[in-house]
Amino acid sequence: MKSYPEHLQIVNTFHELGETIAAAQFLIEEYGLENANFKGFELREKAKPEFILMTTEGALGEPQIIRIPENTFEYPLHLMLNLLMHEMIHVSQKTKENLVEDKNEREWQAYFEMLFHVKFPQVPELPDFHKRFFAKKALEYYNRMGEGSELQLKYANQKLETDNLLSFLEAKIQ
Template sequence: MKSYPELLQIVNTYHELGGTIAAAQFLIQEYGLENPNFKGFELREKAKPEFILMTTEGAFGEPQIIRIPENTFEYPLHLMLNLLMHEMIHVSQKTQENWIEDKNEREWQAYYEMLFHKKFPQIPELPDFHKRFFAKKALEYCNRMSESSELQLKYANQKLETDNLLSLLEAKIK
């Protein structure tokens, strides 16, 4: 794999040439995020710093499209890599083999991976302020699962890990 500065230079070159989709495709290949259920990228409206929306779209069991903002690479690369990974997890969750119907479970799994990088350790870590934000989002989805349900029990250890991370991050702020 290329060094992070080399990757950043390549992505910036794509961005300057209007190649947002090419840059995103390059990154999922470079970081080993490919999935046979992935159909491709499409552009959506520009993101704003306080709201960067990427979505995975398509029927379960069918190839998925990821919509990314046309200005995706105006933002920090480590954040965009984590968001692309999040969406590629959703692509995997919508395959026949990994079918996860419950939206709360899908989001929980994707946010958890953004925090701990268990499946994709090659993805760069996020800074603490992003981890804090995504830990809160993960716990939001975990708490939406029915109280003491099979799903909450299934993810109890991961929830504890996330709670501990959030406590540590909150303590750093004080």
């Protein structure tokens, strides 16, 4: 695998050429995020710094499309890589073999991976600012699973890890 600076240079070249989809495809291949259930990328409206939306679309059990902003690579590469990884996790969750029907569970799993990189350790870590933001998002979805529900019990240990990470990050900024 190429180094992160090499990836950055290649992605910037794609970006300058207006080849957003080619850049995203390059990254999922380089970082081993491919999945047979992935149908391809499509572009959506431009993102704003405070709101970058990527979505995985398609019926459960069917091939999935990931829609990314046309200006995806105007933003930090480490953040875009983590967001692409998040969406590729959704692609995997929507396969017949790995089907995760509950949206809260899907989001919990994807945000947890963004924080701890269990399945994809090759994806660069996020800075603390982003980790705090995504830890809070993960906990929102955990809370939506229902107080004391089977899903909450299933992820209780991961929640503790997330709580500990968030506490650590909060203490660092005080």
